[in-house]
Amino acid sequence: MRMYRCRLKVLTPMVIGEVRSARGYYTAYEAIPGHTIGGAVNRALFGKSYPPQGNAAKMFIASTAYPVFDNRESFPAHPFYYECKVCDNLIFSTLEKESLLQAIKGGLKDVKDKLVALECDRHHPLKSLHPRPLVHDSAFIKKDRLSVQPFISVGMNRHTASSQYGLLYEYTAIEPGQEYWFTLASTGNIDISEEFEVRIGRGSSRGLGRGLVKVVRKDEGFSFTQHSASEITLYALSPVPLRFLSKPINLKECAARYGLSGVDGSLEILVVEDQLMVFGKVKTMSAGWSFGSPISRNRITCVSAGSVLVCRWREKSSDPLRSMEALRYFGMPLVLDSDPVDGFCMLHTFDGEPIREVR
Numbered sequence: 256m257r258m259y260r261c262r263l264k265v266l267t268p269m270v271i272g273e274v275r276s277a278r279g280y281y282t283a284y285e286a287i288p289g290h291t292i293g294g295a296v297n298r299a300l301f302g303k304s305y306p307p308q309g310n311a312a313k314m315f316i317a318s319t320a321y322p323v324f325d326n327r328e329s330f331p332a333h334p335f336y337y338e339c340k341v342c343d344n345l346i347f348s349t350l351e352k353e354s355l356l357q358a359i360k361g362g363l364k365d366v367k368d369k370l371v372a373l374e375c376d377r378h379h380p381l382k383s384l385h386p387r388p389l390v391h392d393s394a395f396i397k398k399d400r401l402s403v404q405p406f407i408s409v410g411m412n413r414h415t416a417s418s419q420y421g422l423l424y425e426y427t428a429i430e431p432g433q434e435y436w437f438t439l440a441s442t443g444n445i446d447i448s449e450e451f452e453v454r455i456g457r458g459s460s461r462g463l464g465r466g467l468v469k470v471v472r473k474d475e476g477f478s479f480t481q482h483s484a485s486e487i488t489l490y491a492l493s494p495v496p497l498r499f500l501s502k503p504i505n506l507k508e509c510a511a512r513y514g515l516s517g518v519d520g521s522l523e524i525l526v527v528e529d530q531l532m533v534f535g536k537v538k539t540m541s542a543g544w545s546f547g548s549p550i551s552r553n554r555i556t557c558v559s560a561g562s563v564l565v566c567r568w569r570e571k572s573s574d575p576l577r578s579m580e581a582l583r584y585f586g587m588p589l590v591l592d593s594d595p596v597d598g599f600c601m602l603h604t605f606d607g608e609p610i611r612e613v614r
């Protein structure tokens with residue numbers, strides 16, 4: 256496995272729309288989906304030999320890209336992160352004090368009593384920050400918003416080279432200068448340039464969506480906690496499609512798609528009092544475009560990045576540490592219309608407060 260930590264710097268306004276209206280695309284993502292980043296990186300690095308035929312050893316799998324604020328990497332808030340609606344800058348996670356696994360042992364009532372907070376110490380109402388991007392390091396916790404700009408594009412008439420009446424598009428674009436972080440992983444022995452340009456999102460033929468990727472470091476030598484425990488708490492670094500919640504997460508599918516040896520076993524979500532132990536918001540999202548096809552894939556229903564899942568080994572892995580590393584950096588391939596889509600179901604084990612522990 257080769258894993259890299261990268262930064263993307265937006266050079267020209269980037270339009271990564273979710274919702275199409277009559278006049279354009281709205282809603283800039285606070286995070287850029289892994290399949291979008293992955294497609295852009297692989298096209299920049301491999302040109303026409305992407306996508307590779309057969310298994311995916313000759314390409315990179317990208318994580319979701321999250322914003323970087325003041326040179327600090329943000330992560331999606333999990334559902335136990337709260338903000339006081341009255342007190343200034345009062346942001347906290349109930350997982351800092353209470354263990355999720357311990358609470359689960361006491362049943363759903365304990366989970367609710369110990370982990371769901373309704374008011375601060377001064378009895379003000381709280382709101383959950385899930386899944387907003389959050390910076391959490393030893394010094395401070397901070398939430399921030401991306402700078403976006405409305406962007407109006409005039410349709411040009413190809414024959415007269417002048418603007419065309421009635422062809423006016425409105426977009427929300429991510430402003431130049433914004434940075435994101437993400438990971439790249441591959442099983443092939445592929446060397447990567449330290450710096451390269453990518454094109455992401457709409458309007459790249461009109462100069463939009465140019466970005467510069469820099470490799471920050473090689474990610475290696477992880478000591479994941481908990482990987483062989485009977486119950487494992489996992490933090491989602493990407494959206495998790497519902498199919499991975501209703502059926503076991505079979506790591507052999509990950510091994511087969513990405514050519515990974517020693518990755519096996521299957522995980523299932525723990526059920527307590529008839530409830531799946533999955534904490535997070537459900538949303539539908541675009542699954543992008545099939546390569547070379549003008550038709551977008553069906554939208555898929557996921558729990559958001561930042562969600563928390565509790566799993567157990569249904570079939571124990573022969574190498575739990577390696578399997579967990581694969582789940583973190585490769586995730587699970589999602590097959591949509593017999594077309595595999597990468598960058599989903601990337602999960603990181605944690606003991607206490609995930610955003611403090613995740614790397």
Ligand SMILES: [Zn+2]
Nearest residue numbers: 339342375379
């Ligand atoms: Zn308060």
